[in-house]
Amino acid sequence: MTYTTDDDTSIGIYTRAKAEWGTVQSEHGILALTQQAYVSDTGMHYLALAMDPFGNRYRVTWETTPEWDEAKEEYLSTGDVGILDDESNACDWTHPRRVIRI
Numbered sequence: 001m002t003y004t005t006d007d008d009t010s011i012g013i014y015t016r017a018k019a020e021w022g023t024v025q026s027e028h029g030i031l032a033l034t035q036q037a038y039v040s041d042t043g044m045h046y047l048a049l050a051m052d053p054f055g056n057r058y059r060v061t062w063e064t065t066p067e068w069d070e071a072k073e074e075y076l077s078t079g080d081v082g083i084l085d086d087e088s089n090a091c092d093w094t095h096p097r098r099v100i101r102i
Contacts, residue, residue, distance in 0.1 A: 010055030062091035
């Protein structure tokens with residue numbers, strides 16, 4: 001579920017989103033993800049929307065790790081799933097590549 005500011009007060013939405021989807025630290029402070037991260041069309045990044053306690057919205061981008069990229073190549077050539085069955089391996093989730101206020 002993606003939360004919008006029409007659902008409740010910003011702090012209420014922020015609190016529920018933190019509990020459901022987690023947080024990410026950025027130069028904008030601690031942001032609550034408002035959706036599960038998803039892979040980009042190119043497969044080279046993961047994206048998610050986030051918000052701060054004041055209701056400001058952000059787009060968060062993570063780059064896939066070299067290990068993830070190698071595992072994708074391995075899968076394409078051999079069919080071996082390897083680490084691809086666990087997306088926690090896809091990115092360095094504690095260090096987003098980019099956080100943009102939208």
